[in-house]
Amino acid sequence: MRKLIFMLFLLMGVALYAISVIDDLGRYIEIDNPPERVIIAAPGVTGFFTYLGLENKIVGVTDWDSFALSHEVEKIGNLIPLNIEKIISLNPDIVFLTGGFQESEIPKLEQFNIKAVVINPNTFEEVFRDISLIAAIFSEEKRGSELANEFRKKILEIAKKTFSIPLDKKPRVFYAMITGDVKEIWTCGTGSFLNQAITYAGGVNVAAPYTGNNGWFPVSPEFVLDTQPEIILVPFYYDGGDVEVVNKIMEYAPFKELPAIKDGRVYAVDGNLFAYANPDFIKIIENLYSIFYGE
Template identity: 50%
Template sequence: MKKVFLAVLLVLTLSVFAFKPVTLVDDLGRIVTFDKEVGRIVVAAPAISDFIVKLGAKEKVVGVTNFDSYITDVEKIGNMVPLNVEKIISLNPDVVLLTGGFQEGEISKLEKFGIKAFVLNATTLNEVFRDLSLVGVILGKDKTAQDYAQKLRTRMLNIAKNTFSWKEKPRVIYLSAYGSVSQMWTCGTGSYLNEIIAYAGGINITAPYTGNNGWFAIGPEFVVKENPDIILVPAYYPGDKGAYNLIMNAEQFKDVKAVKEGKVFIIDGNKASLPNTGLINLLGEINKLFSENK
C-alpha cells in the first residue's frame, strides 16, 4: 500500500512540475499568462474552433457559440455579442478565445469575473499561421501546430511560385452585394483576401485602396471604370446565388468584360470570411479558377 501511495504521489508531483507558466501576446497586443495547463476552453469566435479541431484537441472545448459549425456537440453559450457571461462562468473555463473588432468590448466583462480572455484577430495569411501556432501553445501542442502551420505556408508559397511564370494575369475584383449594386463591399490592402487573389495569380484591382481590416465599400461606377476580367462573389450556402444574380443582372454592368464573357464566379463566402486554415483551401480553389480562365 505504501508503494502504491508513493507511486501516486510521484505521478502527481511530476504532473505539477511538468507544466511551465507560459506568457503570450494576443492579437490586441495584450500580455496573457497561463499559470496552469489549459483543460477547459470556451470558443467565442467560430473561426478559432477550426484550429482546435485540426490540432486534435476538441475534447478541451466545453462551450461554443450558436454559430459554430466546427464543434457542435458541446454546450452552447449563445451569441457572439453580447456574450452570455453567466453561462460562460457556469462552464468554469480556463480561457475564453475570442476575436477582435466587435468582440473587444466583451473582454472587460469576462475579466471582471476573473475569466482569462485571449484574442485572435488575423488579418493576413501569416497572422493566420501565427494564430494557429499560438493556439498550439495554449493547447500544449506547440510542435504539432508549428508543423501544420509550416505545411500550410509551404502550400501557399508553392501556389504563388507557380503563378510567377504567367505572362498575363487576370484583373480581378471581389464583390459582396446585398439587395442592390449601389453599394458593394470589396477587399484591398490589409485584407487576407487581397493576398489570396495575388498569390492565386490574379491582379486585385482594389489593391491600391484599403479600409477597416482592408475592407471598404464601392459603387458600381468603380467597377464599370476598371472593367475587370474576373469578378468573384460569395455564396454562403448550397444554391446561394444572391450576389451572383445581382451582378449578372445589373444594368450598370451589362458592358463589363467579366459579365459579358461569363466570368463572374462564386466562391465559398464562409471560407472567405473566416481567418483560419480554410483560407489555404480557398487559395487553391481560386488559383485553379484563375488557371482555367487566364
C-alpha cells in the same frame, strides 16, 4: 518523506506546464495548465482547432458557428454582447475571441477570472504564427510547429507557381460582397487577407490600391465600371444562394459590358469559408487558383 517528494514532483509538473503567451492584441497571458474546457466566442477561431485536432476541447461556441451543426457543443448566443452567465455555467478554462468589436468583452470575462485570448490574424503570416500560438497553449508545440510549416508549404507552393506569370497575363479580379442590391457593395483592398489570397493565387485585385477597416470598404457600381474586372467573385451564405448572387451580378444592366459579364466569369464562392483568416486560407487559395487558371 515520500509524501514530501511526491508533492515536489507534483509542483514541478505544474511548473513544467505553466507558460506565458502574447495574444494578437499584444496582451501578456499566463496559463498554468493546458486548457481542457474551451469556449470559442468567434467563429473564425474554430478553424484553428479543427486544423490542430483540438476539437474535443471545445465545449461552447456562438450561435453563428457552423461547428455546432456537426458536434455536440453548447451554444452561448451572440458574438456581442457575450452571454457571460452562460459562459460561466460551462466552467471554461479559457475563452477565445477576436479583436475589434469583441475587445470590450475581455474585461467582462476577466471580472470572473476567466482567461481570454484574442486571435485576430489578417495575413497568411499571422495565421502561420497563430497556429503555433494556439498549439503552445495546449502544450502541443511540436505538432503545432509541424502543422504550421505544412500550412506555409502549401501556400507557398501555389504562390511560387503564380509568381512567374507575367502581370498582363493575370486576371483582374473584383470581390463583390453584396449587402442589399448591387448598389451596395463591399470589397477587399490592401490590408485584407483576401487581397493577399487573390495575389498569391495569381490574380490582380482591382481594389488593391485602396483600403479601409481591416482592408474592407464600400464601393459604388461606378467603381466596378472604372476598374473593368475580368473576374468577379461573389460570396453566398446558404444552400442555393450561389445561383442567386451570380444572377444578381449578371443581370445588373449597367454591368453588361464588363469583361467578366461578357465572358461569363462571375463565380459564387463560399462566404463562410472566405469570411475568416485561419488555416482554411489554404482552401481559399486553392479555390481561387482553380477559378483563375482552371486547374
